[in-house]
Amino acid sequence: MIKRTFLALLVLGTSCAVAQTESKLLSPVDYVNPLMGTQSKPSLSNGNTYPAIAVPWGMNIWTPQTGKMGDGWAYTYDADQIRGFKQTHQPSPWMNDYGQFAIMPVTGKLKFLEDDRASWFSHKSEKSTPYYYSVYLADADVTTEITPTERAAQFRFTFPQTDSAFVVVDALDRGSYIKILPKERKIIGYSTRYARGPLPKNFKNYFVIYFDKDFAIAKTWSEKSLKEGLELDSKHSGAVIGFKTHKGEKVIAKVASSFISFEQADLNLSRELAKDNFEVTKEKAKALWNKNLGKIAVEGGTVDQMRTFYSSLYRTLFFPNKLYEVDANNKNVHWSPYNGKIEAGYMFAGTGFWDTFRALYPFLNLVYPSINKEMQQGLINDFKEGGWLPEWSSPGYANVMVGNNSASVVSDAYIKGMRGYDINTLWDAVVHGAANEGPMEAVGRHGVKYYNKLGYVPYNVDINENAAKTLEYAYDDFAIYQLGRALGKPESEIGIYAKRSMNYKNLFDPSSGLMRGKNEDGTFQAPFSPFKWGGAFTEGNSWHYTWSVFHDIDGLSTLMGGKEKFVQKLDSVFTMPPIFDESAYGGVIHEIREMQIANMGQYAHGNQPIQHMIYLYNYGGAPWKTQYWARETMNRMYSATPDGYCGDEDNGQTSAWYIFSAMGFYPVTPAVDQYVLGAPLFKKVTLTLENGKKVIINAPANSADNKYVQSLQINGKAYSKNWISHSGLQNGAVLNFSMSATPNKQRGTTAADFPYSLSTEKN
Numbered sequence: 142m143i144k145r146t147f148l149a150l151l152v153l154g155t156s157c158a159v160a161q162t163e164s165k166l167l168s169p170v171d172y173v174n175p176l177m178g179t180q181s182k183p184s185l186s187n188g189n190t191y192p193a194i195a196v197p198w199g200m201n202i203w204t205p206q207t208g209k210m211g212d213g214w215a216y217t218y219d220a221d222q223i224r225g226f227k228q229t230h231q232p233s234p235w236m237n238d239y240g241q242f243a244i245m246p247v248t249g250k251l252k253f254l255e256d257d258r259a260s261w262f263s264h265k266s267e268k269s270t271p272y273y274y275s276v277y278l279a280d281a282d283v284t285t286e287i288t289p290t291e292r293a294a295q296f297r298f299t300f301p302q303t304d305s306a307f308v309v310v311d312a313l314d315r316g317s318y319i320k321i322l323p324k325e326r327k328i329i330g331y332s333t334r335y336a337r338g339p340l341p342k343n344f345k346n347y348f349v350i351y352f353d354k355d356f357a358i359a360k361t362w363s364e365k366s367l368k369e370g371l372e373l374d375s376k377h378s379g380a381v382i383g384f385k386t387h388k389g390e391k392v393i394a395k396v397a398s399s400f401i402s403f404e405q406a407d408l409n410l411s412r413e414l415a416k417d418n419f420e421v422t423k424e425k426a427k428a429l430w431n432k433n434l435g436k437i438a439v440e441g442g443t444v445d446q447m448r449t450f451y452s453s454l455y456r457t458l459f460f461p462n463k464l465y466e467v468d469a470n471n472k473n474v475h476w477s478p479y480n481g482k483i484e485a486g487y488m489f490a491g492t493g494f495w496d497t498f499r500a501l502y503p504f505l506n507l508v509y510p511s512i513n514k515e516m517q518q519g520l521i522n523d524f525k526e527g528g529w530l531p532e533w534s535s536p537g538y539a540n541v542m543v544g545n546n547s548a549s550v551v552s553d554a555y556i557k558g559m560r561g562y563d564i565n566t567l568w569d570a571v572v573h574g575a576a577n578e579g580p581m582e583a584v585g586r587h588g589v590k591y592y593n594k595l596g597y598v599p600y601n602v603d604i605n606e607n608a609a610k611t612l613e614y615a616y617d618d619f620a621i622y623q624l625g626r627a628l629g630k631p632e633s634e635i636g637i638y639a640k641r642s643m644n645y646k647n648l649f650d651p652s653s654g655l656m657r658g659k660n661e662d663g664t665f666q667a668p669f670s671p672f673k674w675g676g677a678f679t680e681g682n683s684w685h686y687t688w689s690v691f692h693d694i695d696g697l698s699t700l701m702g703g704k705e706k707f708v709q710k711l712d713s714v715f716t717m718p719p720i721f722d723e724s725a726y727g728g729v730i731h732e733i734r735e736m737q738i739a740n741m742g743q744y745a746h747g748n749q750p751i752q753h754m755i756y757l758y759n760y761g762g763a764p765w766k767t768q769y770w771a772r773e774t775m776n777r778m779y780s781a782t783p784d785g786y787c788g789d790e791d792n793g794q795t796s797a798w799y800i801f802s803a804m805g806f807y808p809v810t811p812a813v814d815q816y817v818l819g820a821p822l823f824k825k826v827t828l829t830l831e832n833g834k835k836v837i838i839n840a841p842a843n844s845a846d847n848k849y850v851q852s853l854q855i856n857g858k859a860y861s862k863n864w865i866s867h868s869g870l871q872n873g874a875v876l877n878f879s880m881s882a883t884p885n886k887q888r889g890t891t892a893a894d895f896p897y898s899l900s901t902e903k904n
Contacts, residue, residue, distance in 0.1 A: 169434035170427060172451035172781075175269045178790050180218040180783035181234075186731050186747065188786035188795075189234050190456065191216040192269045196426055197433045197458040198489075198512055199291040200466070201398060202229050205262075205276060206243060210255050210313055211334065213237040218783040222259040223278060225311060226287060226296070228348070228398060232460050232491040232792050236535050237336030240346030243311040244394065246283045246298045253309045253362050253381050271455055272426035288423040290413035291463060293397035297419045300386035307358070307383040308394065310350065314377035315340075321359045321371040321380050326352045328380050329403050337539045342481025348398040349406045358383030393419060400476035401483055405466055412467070433458055436508050439803070441824020441843065448781035450803055450822075453796035457504060460497075460792040461489035461516060464536055478537030479527030487519040490536030492792045494546035495613075495679075496749050500797035502550050503808035506557035507867065510831055517554050518562045520547070524570040529584045540581040543606050543679050544613035545574055552624035552812040557867050568628060571621050575614075575638075586614060591661070597647040600658035600666040600677055608648055608658045608677035609750075612689040615644040619692040619899060620812040642899060645690045649700045654710060656687040672743075675725030678750075680732050682721070684714060684743040685751040691810045694760040695898030708761040714754065715742040715770070735788045739778070744770075746778050747788020752798050756807045756817040759863035760895050765849055765884030768820040771802045772848040775822055804828065805838055805878065806865060810897060815864045817896045818889075820850050821878055834873030840880050847880040852888065863889040864896040 178188015195202040206227040207220035213234030215227060225243030245258050252258045260278035268275040275286045283306075286297040300306045312319055312330045319330040331345040360381045361373040367381075386392070397410030414422060439450055465475040465488045475488035492501075505513040524530055530547035533539040548571040555564055579585030588598035588607065592614055598607040619642035625635030650657035650665055658666035658677035671683040678686045690697040698707035719737045723729045735747035745751055755774065758766040778787040779799050786795060801807045805821035826838040853860045854877040855869075865876070888894075895901070 168427075168431045169438075169451050169454075170271055170430040172448045173271055173430075173434070173455045174448060174452045174781040174785075175271060175455065176218060176264075176783050177449075177452045177456075177781050177785040178783070179216055182214070182217065183234075184731055185734055186786070186789045187784040188788075188790045189214075190786070190790050191229075191231075192274065193459060194271070194274045194287050194294075195289050195459065196272070196291055196429050198462050199289060200230075200463045201289070201292055201294070202231075202459065202462070203227065203274070203287050203289055203294055204229055205274065210243065210311065211237075213336075218264075221261055223262050223276065224255045224259045225309070226285060228294075228346075228396075230462065230491060230536070232493070232535065233789060235789075236491075236493075236533075236539065236541070239335045239337070239536060240332050240344070240398075240400070241334055242313060242317075242330065242332045242346070242348055244296060244350070244396070245309045245311070246278065246281055246285060246300070247307045247309060248281045248283060248301065248303050249305050251305070251307055251358075251360075251367075251381060251383070253311070253367075253379055254365060255311070258309055270427075271430050273423050286419070288419060288426055290422065290426065292399070292409040292466065293395065293413045295414065295417075295419045295422050296394040296396065298392045298394070300390050300392060302386065302388040304385045305383065306386040306392075307381050308352070308392075310380040312378045316376060317378040318374045319361055319372070319378040319380045321356070321361065321382065323356045323359050323371070326355060328382065329406075330378065330380070337535045337541075338537070341478045341537055343476065344400075344478070344481070346398055346400060347403045347406045348396060349403060349410060350394055350396045351410070352382065353393040354384050356382040357385060399466055400464065401466060401474065405468065408469060409466060430455075433509070436829050437800070437804070438827040438829075439823045439825070440827075441841075442822060445780065446822060449779050449785070450800070452781040452785070453779065453799045456790055456796040457501060457793035457800060458509075461492040461519075461534065464488040464490045465519070475522070477522070477526045478534075479523065482526075484522065484526060486522050487515050488522055489516050489519040490534045493533040493539075493542055494550055495532065495542035495544050496791040496794040498546040498549040498553075498811055499749060499753060499794060500801055500808060501793040503553055503557070503811050504793075504797040504800060506554055506559065507870070508828065508830070510557070510559060513554055514559050514562060517551065517559055517567065520551065520570070521563050521566050524566065529579050530570050530574055532583050538579075538581060538584050540583045542583055543587070543610050545586050545617045546613060547571065547574060548617040548624075549620040549811045552620040552627075555624055556627055556812055556814060558871065564628065568624065571624065575617065575621055586610075589614075592644070593641075595647075595661070596641070596644045597659055599661040601660045606675075606677065606679045608656055608683075609679040609681075609686055609689075611648055612645055612656065612686055615642050616689065616691050618642040618644070623812040639899070642692060643696070645693070646696070646700065649697075651700075653683075654701050654706075655683045656689075657683060670722050672720050673722040673725060674730070674733055675723075680730070680748050681745065681750040682743075684717075685745055685748075688754040688757060689750060691753065692813070693899040694757055694809070695895065696900035698761060699900070704761045708758060708763045708766070711754065711758055711761065711766070714744050714751075717742045719743060732788060739787060741774075741777075745788075746774055747786070747795075749791065749794060752795070753807065753809045756809050756819060759817050759889065760898065762890040762895070764818065764863050764889040765886060767818075768849050768884070771807075771819040772822070775799060775802055805840075805876070813897050814867045815897050816867065817864050818850075818853075818862075820848060820880070830871065830873070832871065834871065836870050836874050836876070838876045838878070840878040842880040843878070844880070846882040849881050849884040850888070851879040851881040851885045853878055861888060862894045
């Protein structure tokens with residue numbers, strides 16, 4: 142027995158040593174698992190992701206499609222069959238897609254309907270990376286490979302020996318066009334499928350596909366039947382081309398698309414693919430991923446932690462994605478989802494600010510500011526062409542979620558140093574959005590007349606999610622105030638925003654110590670259950686939204702009776718049972734279920750409203766509790782596996798929480814030059830900023846047990862505060878954390894160490 146145990150340990154030690162040696166040879170992209178989060182369904186989200194084959198912020202993403210065409214759940218890990226390989230622009234299954242089309246190889250009988258052409262596959266014969274995807278389609282005996290560029294891609298199909306090899310192109314229903322040009326080995330077409338709202342003016346996703354083999358067969362199809370002729374404009378158009386192949390023959394298809402024209406799609410293809418073969422495109426895409434992922438180098442963690450870190454980092458680099466293209470004169474141009482015209486300049490789409498203002502945009506401002514500068518220029522064009530800033534773009538205005546959080550996205554970028562764009566137009570845009578109801582509830586401020594008159598949106602005036610709107614508007618007013626100050630606006634112009642940022646106090650109920658809906662006459666709504674999801678709140682309950690006072694945690698703490706009671710209230714979130722009241726929804730939504738099964742009390746990390754709450758212990762003099770719960774959440778709620786998230790990943794937000802937390806700090810208050818400290822996950826993190834400076838985070842004693850910060854030195858000097866500054870990091874910095882298995886309950890406990898709050902600034 143002893144001998145066997147010794148041998149087992151010897152083998153284990155040898156394999157670990159080999160793994161550690163090999164891991165040093167891996168590049169960042171090799172740690173990424175695009176299947177993280179794909180084992181999801183409408184009733185329970187483990188991420189609601191799909192394996193995205195793309196380059197960072199590319200206009201197009203490709204993915205294998207296991208669901209029905211048009212189903213938001215494009216790819217689910219538990220599925221058995223692939224129906225096609227889809228070009229997608231989908232930010233989430235709940236938002237669904239626009240302009241999608243699909244390509245699928247088949248053999249034997251000519252099959253083009255999605256159920257007929259579907260093929261069984263296995264994850265054992267699937268390889269998924271950000272820059273390359275390969276899968277064996279068993280029914281067709283065909284291996285399909287894909288590698289991407291920003292607006293184009295290459296497919297490589299390896300066929301068996303057959304005289305009946307086909308490639309099906311499906312432009313989907315809702316109106317589509319297809320044309321086969323055999324002499325050019327070319328197919329062109331467009332899709333007008335659009336999921337969110339009425340079809341925008343002049344919306345078409347034009348695509349071109351070139352093959353490297355002559356067509357022996359060329360057919361168009363519509364609905365359930367083949368058609369005569371090589372051109373078809375119908376509700377549901379498609380094409381099939383066929384050829385004879387020998388065993389192992391590889392057929393290449395080069396594909397690109399454009400929202401502008403067929404000519405622009407051709408230009409995108411020739412510019413991005415040029416004469417590159419499949420392997421060259423693949424290596425270029427891999428290099429691009431390594432360049433971007435390599436901005437953050439982590440060392441001294443387990444292989445699983447490395448995989449989770451880089452898989453999460455991968456998810457932060459997609460949305461919003463580029464909607465602009467580069468014309469023949471090398472000018473940036475875009476089709477406008479707002480007016481249907483071809484306009485000059487940048488445009489991005491596919492993000493919801495309710496989710497992403499919290500951590501995703503602050504993350505871009507820290508690590509990838511140049512792309513967010515482009516995004517800010519895109520927001521200028523949103524406003525000029527549509528009259529409003531979007532709160533959810535898909536690709537135009539989508540009527541979903543609450544808040545006016547574009548103000549935060551604009552303000553944080555400018556305060557974190559973005560320059561070189563028309564900030565005055567963005568100032569006009571945020572002021573306009575704050576003062577008016579938009580063309581739909583989710584644009585501008587729904588209920589703004591009540592909010593400005595009463596200081597809150599009332600519960601009893603048929604405005605749903607009123608308390609959530611009030612709390613978010615109050616923070617958004619703070620963001621506008623901060624931007625106004627940075628721009629040198631007079632107090633007479635911006636003071637109103639500082640005043641309104643205190644409107645959160647109007648919803649605080651002293652009897653429960655929580656936020657509560659309030660009626661127009663000033664009475665609190667009754668009956669009141671702090672466990673009731675929805676109603677006054679958005680995808681959460683009072684225990685989640687009470688902490689949504691990002692800009693004035695000290696003021697919230699005072700309302701709760703001081704620091705000690707504030708910390709006790711924070712503790713209660715974790716110690717209460719995960720009970721819930723779903724009556725406002727008429728059923729258990731997936732966010733409720735995810736909280737219930739997490740075994741973290743009322744803490745619902747699978748949704749955004751409470752994700753910052755762990756860091757609030759720093760404002761109450763108990764930073765070691767932040768350190769504990771941040772590590773617990775990273776360990777328990779994230780892994781680089783198909784069930785690796787604890788709710789919707791949401792356009793990079795839930796991943797950005799992990800990346801920040803693994804580095805040891807988090808942006809509790811966007812539009813403020815501070816990050817609130819937690820504790821790093823790795824022994825060393827090297828962050829290379831775009832200005833060439835490096836931020837090095839050392840924690841050599843870090844381990845599963847040593848999760849607590851005993852002391853911190855920054856640039857060789859002892860540092861006691863519970864926050865670090867963005868501007869300080871921009872100069873380059875070395876942070877040396879001394880870690881221990883026991884908390885230091887003296888460090889960071891005085892008010893002088895606490896992070897920013899508007900109340901303390903004003904005192």
